[in-house]
Amino acid sequence: MAIALNLLPSCSSQKDTFTNRLYHNTTAKFNAYYYAKEKILELEDEIENxxxxDFSxxxxxxxxxxxxxxxxxxxxxxxxxxxxSKAVDWHKISKWVDPSYxxxxxxxxxxxxxxxxQNTFKFLNVNSEQDDVRHIALIQLLRSFIDHRQFEDASFxxxxxxKEENIIDENKQYLYKTLAYYYEARGEMDLMAPSLFKSLEYTTDNSEASRINFILAQLYQKAGLDAxxxxxxQKSVSGSPNYERIFFAQLYSQQVAELERSKDLKRVRDYYDDLYKDNKNVDFRDVILFEKGRFEKKQGNLDEAIRLYSLATKEITENDRQKGYIYEALxxxxxxxxEDFLKTKYYLDSALTKFKETDKNYGVLAAKKIVFDQYALxxxxLTTNDSLIQLSQLSPEAQEKxxxxxxxxxxxxxxxEAEMNKEKKTQGVFENLLAFGSSGGGSGATFYWDNTVAIQKGALEFTQMWGNRPLTDNWRSSDRGFQEAANSEGSNSIDEKTAPEDENTPASITTNLPDRATLLNQIPNSPEIRKEMLVEMEEAYFNLGxxxxxxxxxxxxxxxxxxxxxxxxxxxxKKPxxxxxxxxxxxxxxKNAGKYALxxxxxxxxxxxxxxxxxxxxxxxSQANxxxxxxxxxxxxxFQERRYEEAKNIVRQTLNEYPLTKNTDRLLLLDxxxxxxxxxxxxxxxxxxxYLQQTKEExxxxxxEKLLKAVSEDEGNAPVPNTEATDKKEVASDISVDLPDDPNVQSPYKENLNQTHIFILPMNTTVAEKASDLTAALESFHNSNFSSERxxxxxxxxxRDTTILIISPFSNSEKSLAxxxxxxxxxxxxxLTEEIKNSSFVISIENFQQLNKRKDIEEYRSFYKKAY
Incomplete structure (x- = not known):
């Protein structure tokens, strides 16, 4: 009891005695500081997991x-x-106060x-008497500066x-790794390797060493130093890495060593086949098929490449980004x-579902998709209406036939197809994807669920009686539309389908057989419906052209x-x-352009x-605009002042002098x-x-339409305009809206500063065609300043006259403006002239869709000046 009483005074956080310091050092380290550090390590493990x-x-x-x-x-x-904080507040004389800070x-x-x-790290650098704490705080401060591209501060x-001495090995390892990050952020890839080598010297964690070796290998491969x-x-395989890294290390090491230069095509193909057969690679079969497809594409075997890419999309995987790369390649x-724009559109759709908005590919793919969406629509x-109208020209008997x-x-x-599915193909490993033995599938199988042909015939008999019913309640009241059936006709292989199959859909027997009555009802036998469809086709021909x-x-x-x-x-x-x-x-x-001029x-x-x-x-x-x-x-x-003749003269003179500008439709409406x-x-x-038939601006x-409605609702009471302006009805004043050029009109663009943004550099198409080195120069610029941004x-x-260069993605407006x-x-x-550079702007993904549709950059700039 006496000993316990003697220790009580040592609980003071201020009294600086040997016993007191011993107590606070021990309790600070093994209580508050220890648990705080463990929590942060747990977070860092979670970030890694x-x-x-992205091994590509x-x-x-x-x-x-x-x-x-x-x-x-x-x-x-x-x-x-x-x-x-408790380690700091309760144990102020402990040596663990600075580490806790x-x-x-x-x-x-x-x-x-x-x-x-940053303020905390700076405080420790100035006030801490523990060099190890000062050093690690400075290194973490350096990393924070690099994160924010504060390169001048980072260099300091x-x-x-x-100039610091006696930096412990653990801090040296982190310092050299952070130096590699500095060069990565600046795009100085050739300087990353020396820093990573130095970091390796002090790395005690085998898994960390494996990853650094893999990065070094990638840097050498990128530089063309295959050996x-x-x-x-090979070094990255050691150190107990996860199997994913082992797989890619083996795949890429074989590529740099032999595959790319090999003339023995069979040996290369066998290599990919062997990889595919290996049960350890089940999770990477999409990658293997994709890499083999890329190899075939290099050999000029495009159809084989498409087949392999398509098979790769069907493989089940948790790596959505990799699947996105495959769809993008397709x-x-x-x-x-x-030059198949319809399939291009559907593969773009699939690619975008696999990438996040913040992924490197997303912005450019989203921009391309807008054009191909319009093409597909x-x-x-056009093709559907044409087919249906042709059917409508037949007699009722011929239609039924x-x-x-x-x-x-x-x-x-x-x-x-059911017959083909039941026969297990054995011509090659890529056809025999899942061979589970001979448990059934033949037409001679006695058990119904083992006989795919019997299943299909049963499904067809059901369909003929009840129609194609989805799995839902009250299915007897459901039926399938003709257009849906028509779109599926003739699609017997992945590369013949308009849309790629979802790789997560299980291979199952499907009938796709529509209902006869529904198909007949879809034929436009009414003259009014046919007329509407012809009008739609007229617009489609024009839009496609x-x-x-x-x-x-x-x-x-x-x-x-x-x-x-x-x-x-x-x-x-639309003829003009x-x-x-x-x-x-x-x-x-x-060709003979003069014909159309005439x-x-x-x-x-x-x-x-x-x-x-x-x-x-x-x-x-821009000058004409x-x-x-x-x-x-x-x-x-x-016009607003009723000086109509003067207004007319200016409008007509402008339309003659500047025939086609972004203001032409507005000038025509004013006229x-x-x-x-x-x-x-x-x-x-x-x-x-x-005018209503010709303009596109909503x-x-x-x-x-409001102007026309104003003079059409009650034509009997509408005065006929004469040559005296003061005696005429002012048609425009009857409409309770301003002409759309007025600043009070609501903008079609919406402010969404937190949405993914892209950077736009518009230029004349002729300038863009001559700027052959521009993309390469930008890549170098990005490597030097934004390499971690991908x-x-x-x-x-x-x-026709404007090309826009798109740089993406930026997770929000702030980053795009930076x-x-x-x-x-x-x-x-x-x-690029300074004028072209200064014409650049940033835009959200959603607003870019509007811009691409309206093709009016100046209209967007009006919004841009207010929003940004």
Whole structure:
């Protein structure tokens, strides 16, 4: 008891005696500090476990910190901070106070409270008398500076640490690894390797050494030093890495050693087959099929590459990003090699479902998808309507016969597929994906569920009686539409389907056999319905012609659709613009463009398109947009003041001088409104109806419809305009809206600063074509300044004369604006003038879809100036 009483005074946190210090050192280390440190280590283990390595890219030096992981561990971080704070507050004379302050700084760092964390690390550097704590705090401060691209501050810390002595091995390991991160962030990939080598010297964790060796191997492979790459891939296999890293190390080491240069094609193919057979590689079969497909593509075997890619998409895997790369490769192949835009669209759709918005590929793929969505919408509408209208021309008996023959063919096809599915193929490992022995499947199997043909025939008999019913309650009231059935006709293989199969769908017997009555009901036997469908087809021909020329750079295909439009719809109101696009397309192909110039002059001498080709030297581009916009404002002001003749003169002069600008539709509508004040009402209404058929802008369409409605609701009471402006009804004043150019009109763009953003650099198409080194220069710029951001560069057309360069992704507006600032201050290239650079802007993914649809950059800039 006396001893216990003697120890009680030692609990004081201030009294500096040997016994007191011993007590506080012991309790601080093994209680509060210990538990706080364990909590942080637990978080770091979770960050590592949750991170999905992307082995197709050079692995990052540090695991990327996922905000979702941090949020899920908020309670753990709170406990760590509380325990570390107790170690400081309760044991003030302990030697574990400074280490506890460091843990508090780390908690703030992981929470994203970077300023507080940096202040803590700076405080320790100035005030701590423990060199080991000062050093680790400085290293963590360095990492925080690199995270925020504060390279000047980071360089200062590096210089300071280089002069420090007696840095312990554990801190040296972390320091050299952070130095490698510094060079990674700056894009100085060649300087990463020396830092990683030094980090390896002090690495005691075998798993950590394995990962560093893998990164070194990737860096050597990227530099073309295959022998060194092979060596370090082999080294990365040691150190108890997870099997995923072992697999990719073996795969890539064989590639750099032999596969890429081998002329023994059979040996290479056997290598991939052997990998596939190995049961340890079940989780990587998609990668193996994909890599074999890439090998076949290099040999020029495109169909075999497609087959292997398609098989890879069906493999079950937890690595969505890898599956995204496979779908992206399929979309690229169908776009560039096959020029099949429909399949390109559906593979793009599938790719985007596998990438996150923050992934490197997402922004560029999303931008491409917008164009192909429009292509698919118009193409499928055109082909479906055409088929249905052809059916409607048959007699009722012939229609029924056609449907019966179609159903019979479908039944035969489905039974044939069941026969094929039951036969286990043995020609190669890639066909024999899952061989479970001879448990059934043959037509002679006695057990029903082992006989796939019997199952299929049973399903077909059920369908013939009840129709194709989904698994749902009250299924007797359900049936299937004709269009759905028509879309599935003839799809007997993965590369013949319009949309790729979902790899998560189990291989099962499906009937896909539609209901006979439903198919017959889908045929448009009504003249009114056929007329509506023909109008839709007219629009589709026109849209496809423009899309193929302006967006997909396919002048020959564009000509086919536009010529079909004019042939099938000789009275179409789209003819002037169709002639104009045909003029441009034939001119690009060095064909008889003069033919369409002549037709425009003969048939539409007053069209803006005619004026444009007759005045090729007239000012165009941004200068024309600016000038026409200013004239429009002046003319609209005159109109509001009832100075109609003056307004008309400015509008007509502007339309002649600048025939085709972003303001043309607004000028034309204003000209029509002036007509309503100066000419007969019938002329005004006729021009409005024509305008409604020709313009695309939704706001202008809505406004024109209101104008027409105002003079059509009660024509008996509507005065006929005469030549005296003061006696006429002011048609525009009857509408309770402003002309859509007015700033009060609601913008089609929405402010969403936290959404994924992309950086846009618009330029003239001619400039873009000449800037052959621009992409390479940007890649170098990104490597130097944003390498950890995994940025991707791509280009798409925004009309005939404008190409936009897209850089993505940025997780929010703040990061995209930071990129823009660095781009403007640091990026230099002979291809880009300061004017072009300064025309750049950032935009959210959602708003980009609007911009791509409207193709009006100046309209977006008005929103951009307010929102950003």
């Amino acid at each position: 949750e991170y999905q390595e 890219q050079v692995l990052p030096v540090f695991y990327t910190i996922d905000s979702a992981t941090i949020e899920s561990k908020e309670e753990l971080l709170k406990e760590a901070r509380e325990m570390a 460091y843990l508090i700084g780390k908690v703030d760092y992981y929470r994203g409270q970077y300023e507080e964390a 810390v590096i210089d300071f640490l280089s 060194f790459a092979y060596e370090y891939y 979309s690229d192949l169908f776009l560039n090699e096959k 118009n193409y499928e509408l 056609f449907i019966d023959e179609f159903l019979a063919q479908e039944e035969e096809r489905l039974i044939r 423009k899309l193929l020329y302006f967006d997909l750079k396919q002048p020959e295909k564009s000509i086919e659709y536009l010529q079909a439009l004019i042939e099938k719809y000789p009275e179409t109101l 613009e169709a002639y104009y696009t045909l003029f441009l397309a034939t001119k690009d192909l060095n 037709l425009l002059n003969q048939e539409f001498p007053d069209s803006q398109f005619t004026k444009s080709i007759n005045n090729p030297e007239k000012v165009s581009g 600016l000038a026409s916009g200013e004239n429009y404002k002046i003319a609209y002001g005159y 029509i409104m002036i007509t309503g004040q100066l000419e007969p009402l019938d002329t005004y209404k006729t021009r409005l109806r024509t 706001e202008l369409l809505d406004f024109a 940025l991707r560069t791509g280009t798409i057309s925004l009309g 990129y823009k600032e660095t781009f403007l201050n640091s990026f230099n290239n002979d291809s």
